Amino acid sequence: MRYEKWYRDHTASLKGQVAVVTGGNSGIGFCAARGLLHLGAKVILACRSEARAEAARGRLSAEFDAVEIEVMHLDLADFSSIDAFAEDLGKRYAKIEVFLHCAGVYYPRGTHTVDGLPMTEGVNAYGTVRLARAVEHLLGERGRMIFTTSLVDRFGRDKTPNGEGYAAYARSKYLLSAYVLARAEGRTATEPSFIATHPGITATALLSPEKTTHKPWFSRFGHAFLYLFTHSPEKAALTAVLAAAGEVPNGAVIAPRGLFGISGYPHRTRFCKNVRRRAARGVDFMEK
Numbered sequence: 001m002r003y004e005k006w007y008r009d010h011t012a013s014l015k016g017q018v019a020v021v022t023g024g025n026s027g028i029g030f031c032a033a034r035g036l037l038h039l040g041a042k043v044i045l046a047c048r049s050e051a052r053a054e055a056a057r058g059r060l061s062a063e064f065d066a067v068e069i070e071v072m073h074l075d076l077a078d079f080s081s082i083d084a085f086a087e088d089l090g091k092r093y094a095k096i097e098v099f100l101h102c103a104g105v106y107y108p109r110g111t112h113t114v115d116g117l118p119m120t121e122g123v124n125a126y127g128t129v130r131l132a133r134a135v136e137h138l139l140g141e142r143g144r145m146i147f148t149t150s151l152v153d154r155f156g157r158d159k160t161p162n163g164e165g166y167a168a169y170a171r172s173k174y175l176l177s178a179y180v181l182a183r184a185e186g187r188t189a190t191e192p193s194f195i196a197t198h199p200g201i202t203a204t205a206l207l208s209p210e211k212t213t214h215k216p217w218f219s220r221f222g223h224a225f226l227y228l229f230t231h232s233p234e235k236a237a238l239t240a241v242l243a244a245a246g247e248v249p250n251g252a253v254i255a256p257r258g259l260f261g262i263s264g265y266p267h268r269t270r271f272c273k274n275v276r277r278r279a280a281r282g283v284d285f286m287e288k
């Protein structure tokens with residue numbers, strides 16, 4: 001396992017615990033799932049494509065006990081899929097210790113979710129929050145609800161922009177970060193901790209030509225640039241692993257500690273001013 005010493009120094013065993021990872025078939029989610037398995041957790045990969053989820057399970061089972069890896073269907077662009085997932089999860093497990101929301105889109109191909117929301121905002125913010133609300137009761141007071149937001153949450157605006165580009169992405173993460181902070185502050189003793197993570201920047205399939213509306217040359221150039229100049233997805237996923245298995249309190253933000261939070265080992269940081277201002281208005285804006 002890469003970063004073995006870091007794992008030894010910063011994380012506790014998750015043996016006997018159950019962890020769900022949305023988007024666990026790819027990129028940061030896949031690397032985080034691997035880290036959680038390494039720490040002894042049973043991991044459920046919650047994914048929209050059965051084929052890609054099974055392929056990921058195959059890769060993980062080459063390294064870890066296959067019975068510790070489960071696959072479940074989840075499409076965050078469809079509220080009925082989110083509700084069905086939560087119901088099914090509740091039937092299979094009375095208790096979940098870690099719920100890691102990692103699935104997300106950037107410049108996606110579709111324009112709207114099944115329920116008519118703009119795609120980026122619908123998946124990254126509204127779908128993610130609907131899922132969190134639906135599974136929260138399974139986590140209990142010692143559970144950790146972990147969200148993957150982004151450094152660009154500080155550039156998010158209150159108004160939904162036209163189109164599915166950078167502004168839509170920044171807004172989706174801004175809404176998500178503000179939700180996490182507001183929920184962390186309103187947490188009662190019987191509810192799970194709410195933790196935000198920023199993975200920094202890393203080369204994953206997020207920019208791939210199959211998933212985005214970018215021109216293929218731009219996607220390839222972007223991927224190569226990020227691969228050369230930013231940290232690996234394994235290192236980016238340490239933010240999520242620390243949030244799941246480190247000494248991290250409710251309301252924390254975990255991000256890479258390098259320049260501008262782009263790369264590096266994870267450390268605790270704070271929500272930006274923009275997000276704090278939005279969070280002060282409460283969580284009602286997520287009632288969709």
Ligand SMILES: NC(=O)c1ccc[n+]([C@@H]2O[C@H](COP(=O)([O-])OP(=O)(O)OC[C@H]3O[C@@H](n4cnc5c(N)ncnc54)[C@H](OP(=O)(O)O)[C@@H]3O)[C@@H](O)[C@H]2O)c1
Nearest residue numbers: 023026027028048075076077103104150201202204205206
């Ligand atoms: N990479 C970065 O530099 C970076 C920076 C900041 C934040 N993030 C955040 O990190 C998270 C993981 O991204 P990544 O970079 O690892 O990209 P990735 O490799 O493309 O992973 C994204 C995951 O989300 C899943 N997903 C997308 N739409 C979904 C939907 N409607 N329902 C369920 N799952 C869906 C994808 O499934 P498929 O494989 O089926 O498409 C994939 O498993 C995202 O939330 C992203 O915004 C990434």
